[in-house]
């Protein structure tokens with residue numbers, strides 16, 4: 001049965017956005033229904049007064065639920081884990097660790113998203129790329145080492161730490177960063193891809209407003 005309308009998650013996002021993919025992947029893996037509202041980044045819809053009233057930073061994603069508005073993809077993942085109980089690690093220490101990884105990824109894996117942005121959407125001086133590419137590679141190397149001998153980043157199951165880190169790096173091939181260079185990362189990505197409900201961004205995020213009802 002569908003939840004009451006006010007209980008339904010409303011996610012604002014764009015199909016080219018790794019930040020949108022993160023909460024979207026959570027909802028897909030958790031098999032939760034939600035309403036998707038597209039924000040066209042190409043036409044600058046993220047800077048329209050209506051959207052700025054939802055997200056002051058003029059960025060996607062944003063989530064509305066039960067009268068609340070949440071922005072910043074990692075805050076949204078934190079919220080989704082809290083209200084649904086899904087993808088929350090088991091112990092309190094691990095739950096804090098998952099949030100620690102989310103904070104880290106916003107500092108470090110963001111460089112992967114930057115290099116992809118410069119490769120795909122906005123050409124920059126070679127010196128800018130030369131600055132950010134090693135930072136992206138260092139972030140991927142750090143996570144690769146952390147995953148050696150482990151199935152998941154925190155605890156024994158997939159958590160918001162995995163969804164957040166994977167989600168931000170998902171377009172890495174568009175930045176010329178081949179995951180095969182980091183064997184533990186590649187093995188972990190295969191485990192993620194095997195989870196029921198998993199999909200890659202271009203298969204998952206609609207280009208138009210849509211009501212999503214998992215099968």
Ligand SMILES: N[C@@H](CCC(=O)N[C@@H](CS)C(=O)NCC(=O)O)C(=O)O
Nearest residue numbers: 017018019058059060061072073074
């Ligand atoms: N720290 C933010 C980053 C969000 C972000 O960078 N969103 C991009 C798309 S991935 C965006 O909306 N860009 C449009 C713009 O900045 O004009 C988060 O994690 O939610």
